[in-house]
Structures are given as C-alpha cells and as structure tokens.
Amino acid sequence: MNTNTKDFMNAEAVESLIDVMAGKIWTLLNERGISDPLMVGIRTGGVWLAELLHQELGLKEPLGTLDISFYRDDFTRIGMNPEVHPSDLPVPVDDRHIVLVDDVLHTGRTIRAALNEIFDYGRPGSIILAALVDRPGRELPIQPDVVGLHPVLEPDQHITLIGPDPLGLVIGTHTNRSSRNPEQE
Amino acid sequence: MSRSNAELQLDESGRLLHFLTIDGLGREMLTEILDTAEGFTGVSERTIKKVPLCRGKVVANLFFETSTRTRTTFELAAKRLSADVLNLNISASATSKGETLLDTLRNLEAMHVDMFIVRHASSGAAHFIAQHADRGVGVINAGDGRHAHPTQAMLDMFTIRRHKQDFVGLRVAIVGDILHSRVARSQILALNSLGVSEVRVVAPRTLLPADARSLGVHVYHDMDEGIRDVDVIIMLRLQKERMQGALLPSEHEYFSLFGLTEKRLALADSEAIVMHPGPINRGVEMDSQVADGSRSVILQQVSYGIAIRMAVISMVIGTQNLHMQDVAV
Numbered sequence: 001m002n003t004n005t006k007d008f009m010n011a012e013a014v015e016s017l018i019d020v021m022a023g024k025i026w027t028l029l030n031e032r033g034i035s036d037p038l039m040v041g042i043r044t045g046g047v048w049l050a051e052l053l054h055q056e057l058g059l060k061e062p063l064g065t066l067d068i069s070f071y072r073d074d075f076t077r078i079g080m081n082p083e084v085h086p087s088d089l090p091v092p093v094d095d096r097h098i099v100l101v102d103d104v105l106h107t108g109r110t111i112r113a114a115l116n117e118i119f120d121y122g123r124p125g126s127i128i129l130a131a132l133v134d135r136p137g138r139e140l141p142i143q144p145d146v147v148g149l150h151p152v153l154e155p156d157q158h159i160t161l162i163g164p165d166p167l168g169l170v171i172g173t174h175t176n177r178s179s180r181n182p183e184q185e
Numbered sequence: 186m187s188r189s190n191a192e193l194q195l196d197e198s199g200r201l202l203h204f205l206t207i208d209g210l211g212r213e214m215l216t217e218i219l220d221t222a223e224g225f226t227g228v229s230e231r232t233i234k235k236v237p238l239c240r241g242k243v244v245a246n247l248f249f250e251t252s253t254r255t256r257t258t259f260e261l262a263a264k265r266l267s268a269d270v271l272n273l274n275i276s277a278s279a280t281s282k283g284e285t286l287l288d289t290l291r292n293l294e295a296m297h298v299d300m301f302i303v304r305h306a307s308s309g310a311a312h313f314i315a316q317h318a319d320r321g322v323g324v325i326n327a328g329d330g331r332h333a334h335p336t337q338a339m340l341d342m343f344t345i346r347r348h349k350q351d352f353v354g355l356r357v358a359i360v361g362d363i364l365h366s367r368v369a370r371s372q373i374l375a376l377n378s379l380g381v382s383e384v385r386v387v388a389p390r391t392l393l394p395a396d397a398r399s400l401g402v403h404v405y406h407d408m409d410e411g412i413r414d415v416d417v418i419i420m421l422r423l424q425k426e427r428m429q430g431a432l433l434p435s436e437h438e439y440f441s442l443f444g445l446t447e448k449r450l451a452l453a454d455s456e457a458i459v460m461h462p463g464p465i466n467r468g469v470e471m472d473s474q475v476a477d478g479s480r481s482v483i484l485q486q487v488s489y490g491i492a493i494r495m496a497v498i499s500m501v502i503g504t505q506n507l508h509m510q511d512v513a514v
Contacts, residue, residue, distance in 0.1 A: 067224060070236035070499075077510065079200060079503030082217050084224030094232075120233040 045103030361421030
C-alpha cells in the first residue's frame, strides 16, 4: 500500500549506473588479483542487476541467486514470506571470491542474512558487496565496496528498484506495508 | 465440514494456523505450500543442511501409533529448520498409566512446546488437539485413523508437479485399498482441488467405500482399464491385516488382479510416473522391476517429504508467532 510513489530514474539512467558499477567491480577485482569470481544476486532486484553485471563483465562462472527468506531476522514478526524461491549457488563456495549484488542497501539486515546463508554453503575466500543504491539508515555495521548511487532521502522515504524490463527507480513515502508480502531493504 | 476445517486451520488473513486436513484449504493455499517447499529443496544439498528459521522453537512428535519413516522425516524437517525436537512415543508411556490425552497435552505445554505433530489411530485426534491447544501452539496432522494424512498427500502433489509441471490435464489413478486409506482420501481432495482432469480409483469392491463416487472420482474394478493412458499411477500399501479380515482372498490373487507389472505399466501413458507412499510390499502391490525401474519416483517422494514438512512446519510456526505478538501488543 504505497501512496505517492514517483519515478526517480528511468531505465537508461539505471543502466548507465550499472555500467559505472561494472567498471568499479572490474577495477576492484583486478586490484585484488581475482580472475574468476562467483557473482551472486539477492532476490529479486539484486538478481536483475547481477544478470546485467554478469553479462557486462563476461564472467565465466554461472550466476548464483539467493533468496534470504529463511534467514530473515523478522520471521517471528511477519511470518513466512509466501513467495520464496530456492537459492542456487551453482559452484562450491569454499575459497571462492564472491561478488554479492543487491539493489538497495538500507538497514544492512538483508546483507547480514545473505552472508549467513552463504556461509551455510561453505567458507568463501572473500566477499565484495555491490549495491545499486546506498541510502542512509544503516542498523548494522555493513558497508558496500561498490555503489551506483548515494541519494539524499528523508527517513520515511523509500527507494525501490522496479523491473526487470524496463528497470527503474521509484521513490515513495512509507505507509503501512502489507505484512503478507514484506520488503526488507 | 469444509467450512469448520477452514476456520480451524486458517486465520482471518488466510494464513496457515494448523495443518490438519486438505479439506477446506483451497487451491491457493495448497499452491503456497508447494511453492514454499520448492524453496526448501536446495537445503538438503548444502554443506550445512539447516536454515535458522525456527531456532529456539520446540516441536513435539506425538506419535500414538508407530511410524518410523513419517516420524523420521518430520524430525529431520524440524531439525533442518533449527527447531528442537521431542519424540514422544505415547502409546508406550503416559496413556498406559491412565493419563488422558488432555493431561498429556497440558504437561507438554507446560514445557513450552511450540508445535505438536500428531499421529493417532483415531480419526479426528489432531483436530481435537488443535481445538484444545494453547494459543500460539500449532498442530500438524501426521495421520489420523482413516481420515487424513495431509503431508503425505502434499508430498505426492509436489512429486507430481515436479514431473508434470501442471496439474491441469492430468489423469491420475490411485490403486489399492481405498477404503482404509487416509492417504487416498487426502490425495483425492488435493488432486481435485489442484484441478487435475481425472482422478480414478482402482480397487476390488471390498476395498472401496460405498460412497466412493461422491469423492469426485471415477471408479474402476479392472486394473488394465483403470490405468490405461494415465499420467500418474499411485499405488497404495496393502495392509497385511486386511488379508485376515476376509476382504481379500490372498496376496497372490491380489497381485494377479491389481499388482503393477511392467506389462501393465505399458498400458499407461509412455511418460507415466509410478508412486507409492511406502513401505512397498514387493510382489504384492508391484513387481520389483517396476519399483526399482526408471518410471518409479518412490525414493524422490521420500526426499520431497522433508521439503513439504519443512514448508508446513515453518508456515504454521510463522503464523502462530504472529498471533502471539497480537496478544503481546
């Protein structure tokens, strides 16, 4: 139940942010001497972005996807997400260098959940965090390595990636969220 | 019946509060259970075969009737959700000392158990426990009398969906002792609710309920006719004690009339799958060649059973959590 949602960025602008992110990831991987990273997108928006970044960077390993529903810290408050998908990490993660991709980095709780889930698959060599949007409001000590955009937002505003085709960013004001279909930024 | 089942099992927003019977749940909820189970299928293949969803919760397996496999898969499902599990073999303990069912329940609630998984020889036992359980305590029916075995039916639906993608257009034959089978009753409800084109039951007259047709099935007494062109064959377990009740002449004769052989299987659709809730009586319900053959999905049913049980346990615990919070607020 969002009211007052307005377009913030169209597909073309989002795609140019993704180009910039791809360049930054490329540089960071080179600096660290990483040649065959495993890219992992967090459902749903993170997967859309990861697909584009994966293609742009020409990565060899197939793309992984994470659905963090089973690792959320608010299960006792909101119950089961009725739309879960299986997570899929197509190659063993032990000693692997991972590029974790999310759409909006806000409280940091999604990333906390994603890190816990990845470690249930094995012990990665390292994890780089790439987020399209880094917005204020962190509740955990989690920082991104690569960011597309740092918007200035009021605490009651939320920014959401819509897609997958076309992609776009919209800004809205918080109202009562439907607890049957929760979002965690 | 349907209405009261819906009221007991679902909250005002349509979330799953207890899982007692397929009756009254509707296609949307059944699909939600299947989709949630899909999310859990990968967990068994990981290094750490656990998710933290139900950490700190206590699940009690209340088995008034023994069943190694059902209890084990429920136990494994609860443990993969990080819940703690108590296994209570009640037939051997409290009731033999004269404790009533409600006394047992109250004692376990005093130990802060969050969920009861109930298997009982009497129809309606799980309903009774759900009606009397404390607020915040969920109940799952793991088989009650001749009434229902809804998690078995859902794992069968999951297996069918995995192989056939869609329920619409499918022809499904259920073969064997329909009369005494809670599995068959639950399967028929689920198949009809999910919209398969045709549910057939294939059985001797002595093993069919008098009102079989009212369940929404086509009745066959001839095996060859019953499985002709079907997409799914579900063989039921023949309980040996039925032989003594004069319902059947002999295992040998049953096999010759209703046993599934390679030759008979050829009458079904060329892509047909063969299912069985287990344990199989080889040479009674089916040949070993069929049971171990390429069309048999019997062992997959066991694996999928864990994912289905993880789905219903987590959905029920999730809903019960919400209601406890409403109380606290």
